[in-house]
Amino acid sequence: METTFGATPAYTVGVEEEFQLVDPATSELSPAIEALLAARDAAELREDSVASELSASCVEMRSPIFGTVAELASALPVLRRRIRDLAERCGTHLAAAGSHPSSEATTQPITAKKRYRKVDEEMGWTARMQAIYGLHVHVAVPDEEHAIRAVNALARHVPLFVSLSANSPFWGGVDTRLASVRAKVFDLVPRSGLPPHFRSWEDFEGYVGALVGAGSIPDYSLCWWDVRPHPRLGTVELRAPDAQTAVPRTASLAALAQCLVATADEYSPENPLFTEENKWRATRYGLEARLHDFTAGHDVSVRDVAQDLVEILRPVSQDVGCEAELEGVLEIVDYGTGAERQRAIFRKNGSAKEVVSYLVAATA
8 A cells, every 4th residue: 555654844734624515595505616616716725625525515634744833823714714715706705514404414416526426326315414514634654554553543532523523413303412423424434433453554454455345445546544554644543532623622623633632652452332322422422421430440520631631631732732722622621512692693593594693793
């Protein structure tokens, strides 16, 4: 398997943000991605900075590579405004959240790109359910073995990332009682959820090679786990978080991921079955979840887990240049998740449309 690990300095960072395209008149999802792609060049946006995803009602913003999360945090508002302006010139609005509060997923067209048409043909209804929107964080690593250790370190913290990022309480106009319905909808996709526990790079290569040999996938990029190595980019990719409405939250989650990758040698792998149990708690309850410490045999609140981890990671955050952004994790703990904010707006107004209006106004 060809890789580019080490091609960029270790722990450089970039993000991919998936945004909803929303009809200004109805506040429902708008399958306008082809119009945005057609207008991209005229807007002098790089081809690799604005991309389609499976749903035609989604646009993905791909950031450049940044040396520090502080630089990323400074650039993100500008990057978002460019995408917002592009969307508005095409007659749509931009909104950032893990799911749309009211639109029906299965009525959203699939993007015309050949890759996604093939996914639609292969997965059927499962593909049609994927009107969901995530945040992907890429952190560069120096070599293949560090990539495996970083995947394992991030994987054991997936429940915490799900809790902190929870921003999708509604599905098809219904309050799901989940903090992140996106996490469960994405579980419908093959090779999603927590990654297998790989002990070495050869272990990962062997697994992917077996799937390719069996004709299940053409390459590793169809392994859509919560965390995965990305050999072509030379990174590890965290895929678990919901899309974040507020820019500072994207930066804080990126900082947390970067610090965990930089200290990956300090974390032993956790039994994925135990991590899966805690991921469900996080999916259901968000910041109100209590995660079980299967080593000590007791529950601990997500807020305590987050506060303790930030304390542990402060020294490395100073080394890699994301100290202020890592502290933003504590602001999420104090002020609550996007899911809580959406529910508060719905309780006040009783209107999914008002929730969408909030998301559009707060996104860029």
